[in-house]
Amino acid sequence: MSNLARDSRRLLARVLDVLMPQDCLLCGEPAGPDGLCTDCCSELPRRPPTACPVCALPGLNGGPCAQCLREPPHYDATLALFDYAFPVDRLVHGLKYGHQLSVARYLAQELCAVGSEFARRADLLVPMPLHARRLADRGFNQAVEIARLLARASGLPMELARVKRVRDTPAQATLDREERLRSPRGAFDCDLVLAGARVLVVDDVMTTGATLDELARCLKRQGAGWVGNLVVARTPMPG
Secondary structure: OOHHHHHHHHHHHHHHHHHOOEEOOOOOOEEOOOOOOHHHHHOOOEOOOOEOOOOOOEOEOOEOOHHHHHOOOOOOEEEEEEEOOOOHHHHHHHHHHHOOHHHHHHHHHHHHHHHHHHHOOOOEEEEOOOOHHHHHHHOOOHHHHHHHHHHHHHOOOEOOOOEEEOOOOOOHHHOOHHHHHHOOOOOEEEOOOOOOOEEEEEEEEEOOOHHHHHHHHHHHHOOOOEEEEEEEEEOOOOO
């Protein structure tokens, strides 16, 4: 398929996504512009309020988990909206690989509702970067699509150009746990002088946290004073 044909198909998919009536992406019943019906929205597996405030895994009464106390990551806080489990995994897959941009609108609205207080801690919003090769292949960065509404709602500036993914690492789903922990090393570059700035990173799925940890390390090397993660979904217990 030529680049023109591929780009035309992606453009048509986006136009139809906005203009055509939609059925619920999960159950097929009539849905509003967000692509999910009310019943399915209410049944999504939300993260418990007692999750570790650092990594968003199960904690003790809302306090840091044992792993974060023993080996603190480079990031300082994480707020996750859902468990990465059925049917949230279907939503994320539909967004990333099915160009269902209505899902991005729904997820962004939910993050705004839950994460507005969290966002007020930050000075700058950074969507998780995609490598240029993967961005060209996919046509969009799902983290950017989710972050746009949050940036507008919070008034935070969003950095899209000066925090880059310079190494195209394999998809985390294809790796075992040890490979996932090693894979992101050296994957990012940042030419911002952050000088104590508080940076909020937006991403779709947090698995082991290794990619977010490596990005936080890069940002702190440039002087960030605090790095928090606002993510759609967290793997309950990464394997």
